[in-house]
Amino acid sequence: MMNQGMTDKTRDKTSIVNTIWGLFSSVRLAVILIAMIALLSIVGTLIEQGAEPEKNVILFKKIFGDALAPAAYRISESLGFMDMYSSWWFLALLALLATNLIICSLDRLPGIRRIVSKPMEPLKEDGFGHHGINKQFVCNGSLTDIRVKVVTALRQLGFHPSEFALERGVQYYAQKWQHARYAVYVIHLNIIVILVGAVVGIQFGFHGFMKIDEGQTTDTAISRKGEEHHLGFSIRCDDFNVQFYGDTDMPKTYLSFLTVLENGKEMLKTSIEVNRPMSYKGYTFYQASYGPLGEGSGVLVLRVTSKDGKSEVISKNVGDVLNIQGSALEAKIMAFSPALAFNKEEKAYTYTDMLNNPAIYVVFREGRTEKYGGWIFKRYPKSWNIPDGSKLELIDNWGYQYTGIQVRKDPGVWIVYLGCICMTLGLYFAFFLSHKKIWVLLVGDKGKVDIKIAASAHKNRGAFDTSIDKAFGPLRDQIGRDQPAANTKGG
Amino acid sequence: MGNSSVFFGIAEIGYFVAMMVYIAYFVFKGEYLGKGATTVTIVSFLAQTAAFISRWVESYNLGIGRPPLTNLYESLVFFVWCLMLGYLIVEFKYKRRSLGAFVTPLAALALGFVDLTGMSKKIEPLVPALQSNWLLAHVTMSFIAYAAFGLSFAAALMYLIVKTERRNEPAYVFWSVSSSVFFIVIFAMLLDYMNYKVVGESTEGFIKNYLFKTTFRNASSGVAVFSYIVAGIVVFLTWRYGYIIKKAINGFNVSVDFLDELNYKVIAVGFPIFTLGGLICGAVWADQAWGTYWSWDPKETWSLITWLVYAFYLHARYLKGWRGKKVAVVSVVGFITVIFTYLGVNIFLSGLHSYGDMP
Ligand code: HEM
Numbered sequence: 001m002m003n004q005g006m007t008d009k010t011r012d013k014t015s016i017v018n019t020i021w022g023l024f025s026s027v028r029l030a031v032i033l034i035a036m037i038a039l040l041s042i043v044g045t046l047i048e049q050g051a052e053p054e055k056n057v058i059l060f061k062k063i064f065g066d067a068l069a070p071a072a073y074r075i076s077e078s079l080g081f082m083d084m085y086s087s088w089w090f091l092a093l094l095a096l097l098a099t100n101l102i103i104c105s106l107d108r109l110p111g112i113r114r115i116v117s118k119p120m121e122p123l124k125e126d127g128f129g130h131h132g133i134n135k136q137f138v139c140n141g142s143l144t145d146i147r148v149k150v151v152t153a154l155r156q157l158g159f160h161p162s163e164f165a166l167e168r169g170v171q172y173y174a175q176k177w178q179h180a181r182y183a184v185y186v187i188h189l190n191i192i193v194i195l196v197g198a199v200v201g202i203q204f205g206f207h208g209f210m211k212i213d214e215g216q217t218t219d220t221a222i223s224r225k226g227e228e229h230h231l232g233f234s235i236r237c238d239d240f241n242v243q244f245y246g247d248t249d250m251p252k253t254y255l256s257f258l259t260v261l262e263n264g265k266e267m268l269k270t271s272i273e274v275n276r277p278m279s280y281k282g283y284t285f286y287q288a289s290y291g292p293l294g295e296g297s298g299v300l301v302l303r304v305t306s307k308d309g310k311s312e313v314i315s316k317n318v319g320d321v322l323n324i325q326g327s328a329l330e331a332k333i334m335a336f337s338p339a340l341a342f343n344k345e346e347k348a349y350t351y352t353d354m355l356n357n358p359a360i361y362v363v364f365r366e367g368r369t370e371k372y373g374g375w376i377f378k379r380y381p382k383s384w385n386i387p388d389g390s391k392l393e394l395i396d397n398w399g400y401q402y403t404g405i406q407v408r409k410d411p412g413v414w415i416v417y418l419g420c421i422c423m424t425l426g427l428y429f430a431f432f433l434s435h436k437k438i439w440v441l442l443v444g445d446k447g448k449v450d451i452k453i454a455a456s457a458h459k460n461r462g463a464f465d466t467s468i469d470k471a472f473g474p475l476r477d478q479i480g481r482d483q484p485a486a487n488t489k490g491g
Numbered sequence: 492m493g494n495s496s497v498f499f500g501i502a503e504i505g506y507f508v509a510m511m512v513y514i515a516y517f518v519f520k521g522e523y524l525g526k527g528a529t530t531v532t533i534v535s536f537l538a539q540t541a542a543f544i545s546r547w548v549e550s551y552n553l554g555i556g557r558p559p560l561t562n563l564y565e566s567l568v569f570f571v572w573c574l575m576l577g578y579l580i581v582e583f584k585y586k587r588r589s590l591g592a593f594v595t596p597l598a599a600l601a602l603g604f605v606d607l608t609g610m611s612k613k614i615e616p617l618v619p620a621l622q623s624n625w626l627l628a629h630v631t632m633s634f635i636a637y638a639a640f641g642l643s644f645a646a647a648l649m650y651l652i653v654k655t656e657r658r659n660e661p662a663y664v665f666w667s668v669s670s671s672v673f674f675i676v677i678f679a680m681l682l683d684y685m686n687y688k689v690v691g692e693s694t695e696g697f698i699k700n701y702l703f704k705t706t707f708r709n710a711s712s713g714v715a716v717f718s719y720i721v722a723g724i725v726v727f728l729t730w731r732y733g734y735i736i737k738k739a740i741n742g743f744n745v746s747v748d749f750l751d752e753l754n755y756k757v758i759a760v761g762f763p764i765f766t767l768g769g770l771i772c773g774a775v776w777a778d779q780a781w782g783t784y785w786s787w788d789p790k791e792t793w794s795l796i797t798w799l800v801y802a803f804y805l806h807a808r809y810l811k812g813w814r815g816k817k818v819a820v821v822s823v824v825g826f827i828t829v830i831f832t833y834l835g836v837n838i839f840l841s842g843l844h845s846y847g848d849m850p
Contacts, residue, residue, distance in 0.1 A: 027809050034806065038799040045789040045836070085787045198785070207783070245616045254619050274619035275779050286782040287619075408782040416784065420771045427763035462752070 024100050025107035033097045044084040101188045116178045122164040122171045123439040133455040133465050143444035153471040169443035180433035186426030190419040197415030205410040212237040213402045221407040234261040240403040249356050254287050256403040282409050289404030292353045298399030305391040324390050328366050335361040358397045434459035498542035503602050505535025510595035517592035525588045536575050550614045560630050564610045571598045573638030589743040593645035607684045625776035632768020637829050639761030643754045644826035647819040650750040652737050662816040671729035675722045679706045762801050769794050793832040800825040
């Protein structure tokens with residue numbers, strides 16, 4: 001302490017180390033740190049993180065009033081509250097918590113190891129009656145009989161009892177699940193593992209975004225900071241599709257067909273959808289978004305079926321003319337709409353530039369005379385029939401959309417998941433298994449056996465007590481009439 | 492609408508009746524009332540189970556085919572189901588009914604919120620981001636954990652009532668204010684419900700336009716001020732005459748150790764489930780869908796806060812002087828965090844989770 005004379009330098013040093021060690025090995029500090037992280041996280045959800053300043057200035061005006069808001073905002077911004085979770089002080093708090101965990105565990109582990117590795121020893125006779133669970137009763141029967149029954153009862157409880165012979169009787173003792181005492185350390189260690197995994201991911205990982213037009217190839221992703229990042233291989237978007245539920249515009253699947261190319265060679269051909277990413281060479285690709293490329297840029301894939309059932313697939317552009325086989329008809333594609341609907345006056349209009357309901361307007365001519373004209377929809381087969389009995393179907397519109405792909409490389413993610421799995425196991429062991437000990441003393445006395453039980457559980461004693469009662473129930477039923485059963489439960 | 496809504500209607504009315512009978516039992520004791528309350532609860536629970544199953548079947552008949560656990564309505568209803576199952580287990584295991592008077596209002600509040608906000612009960616197909624078994628595991632386990640936390644909340648509240656002696660004790664003020672606010676909110680919502688009937692609007696719209704408009708946010712400022720005064724009086728009366736509730740509980744001979752133990756035990760069940768389901772499965776889902784297992788968005792952060800509050804509870808039990816009352820307060824705060832994580836974040840904070848978006 002400060003007011004003590006500092007005569008011995010080395011002692012002084014060790015006492016500083018001791019003070020720090022003492023501070024970091026306390027659960028009190030853990031509780032304070034956990035509370036601080038929780039409270040600061042609340043602030044982080046009130047202030048929108050990484051948002052445009054205006055959004056938070058509005059919030060600040062509500063809290064501090066118009067006059068103080070700009071200053072309050074500037075101060076909070078310089079303290080890092082606008083990007084709080086990566087600010088130095090939030091990371092420092094996490095680091096303190098991790099240190100706290102490590103030191104606290106190191107501090108306690110030797111003691112726990114001693115408890116776990118200490119072999120069970122028989123209890124002295126006066127030791128009975130002073131454990132968490134204490135029972136005493138008398139049975140009718142010979143010692144040899146009762147011994148068998150007691151061993152059976154202990155086995156039933158999951159113990160493998162050792163035996164200790166006495167002058168007029170015997171003592172059985174056993175413990176189980178002593179390793180459950182380590183479970184809490186498994187939890188704490190794995191919190192560290194998870195944090196390490198997160199750091200590895202941030203240090204050695206990459207997060208970025210790729211926008212690929214249908215038919216295009218690229219080898220670059222844009223990082224979150226806006227920098228270009230070369231993958232070392234290329235990705236081609238062969239096609240992008242949205243599927244809808246029935247007639248509605250509710251999306252069912254977003255589907256990108258991709259090809260991975262290395263030095264111009266196709267290495268992998270696959271498709272991705274939301275919740276079904278693809279991985280290649282440490283990078284994972286997630287379907288993230290999509291959008292239209294603007295007008296007139298794509299190819300229309302059509303299937304023409306003649307009256308006698310012959311069909312062929314052809315690609316055309318807006319403005320092209322095609323002949324319908326087996327008929328004198330000639331079709332001209334006049335227009336394309338990405339999402340066509342009809343208003344109340346039956347007038348066609350495009351309701352969004354997303355490709356929700358693609359349609360082409362086609363005019364059919366025989367020689368010079370226009371015979372029919374109408375919209376042909378990709379999603380509505382009824383619109384494909386031509387009055388003369390042949391069919392014109394819009395199969396696909398290609399080159400009209402881009403797909404947006406989230407790219408990630410995170411070598412830490414498996415460390416995080418491993419930590420999560422082990423932490424969960426630790427939690428189950430910590431809460432549902434406990435270190436249990438039991439001693440049973442049998443003393444024979446003229447056709448009667450005096451039974452004393454002492455037991456302890458480092459958790460959930462009540463349940464252990466009940467199961468002991470159950471296992472020893474058949475024995476207790478033999479209690480001599482003249483001897484009332486005694487059941488004492490001590491501290 | 493199929494069978495499920497009929498069964499659900501029975502369950503819903505049943506739970507409200509059960510709440511009344513449990514409270515009557517709580518006040519008047521009387522074995523027949525207790526038996527009646529348990530019977531009504533079991534019948535309602537069975538009806539709700541039937542509703543759950545037939546809704547599942549209906550979704551198959553509609554060609555959607557998924558367990559009914561994917562939107563706000565279904566998840567709130569599932570919460571009530573888990574809560575009542577957990578409660579019935581506790582009631583049968585420990586042969587104690589008095590907790591019912593504290594648990595059934597939670598169920599009533601959740602169901603009341605469903606009806607009051609008129610949220611969509613339609614079986615809708617899922618957008619791509621939600622088509623994930625990780626999400627299903629995440630939602631299921633989160634709500635089982637929330638139900639456990641709900642039980643711990645009820646036990647902690649009872650503990651605080653029994654354990655506090657003086658009106659100027661912080662713990663006494665805490666429980667009397669928080670429980671009276673809780674009942675005022677239920678009651679004000681009930682008034683809104685009677686006033687506006689079912690409102691087929693979006694939940695956000697409902698909150699803006701209707702919630703508490705009968706009372707605190709009434710167009711007439713006189714009514715609003717009056718409501719605040721009445722609410723203040725209710726809080727005051729609860730605080731002043733809280734010993735009546737205390738006496739009522741004491742009449743059941745519930746031991747405080749039992750309540751403390753129960754509080755810890757249900758948290759011990761809920762915490763691992765919440766860790767695995769609420770945090771880890773949620774993170775794996777986010778990872779599968781978007782390529783980041785953790786992005787600090789408000790919903791995720793509030794789940795973490797909830798988790799930290801319960802971690803705080805578990806550790807606080809090891810500190811000297813933090814036994815009993817103080818940790819019971821933490822447990823009540825924990826459940827308030829749960830409610831905020833689930834509803835508050837959607838209502839008050841914007842997030843990128845499309846999942847919680849109210850229809
Ligand atoms: C947020 C992070 C943490 C979590 C989730 C966590 C989780 C747990 C859990 C579940 C238990 C078992 C409680 C019970 O059995 O009732 C526990 C016990 C404990 N924790 Fe933590 N813990 C965390 C952080 C810490 C830190 C930073 C320390 C550092 C001092 C710490 C020290 C302890 C101690 C000493 C115990 C009691 C061990 C015993 O039973 O002997 N914990 N923790």
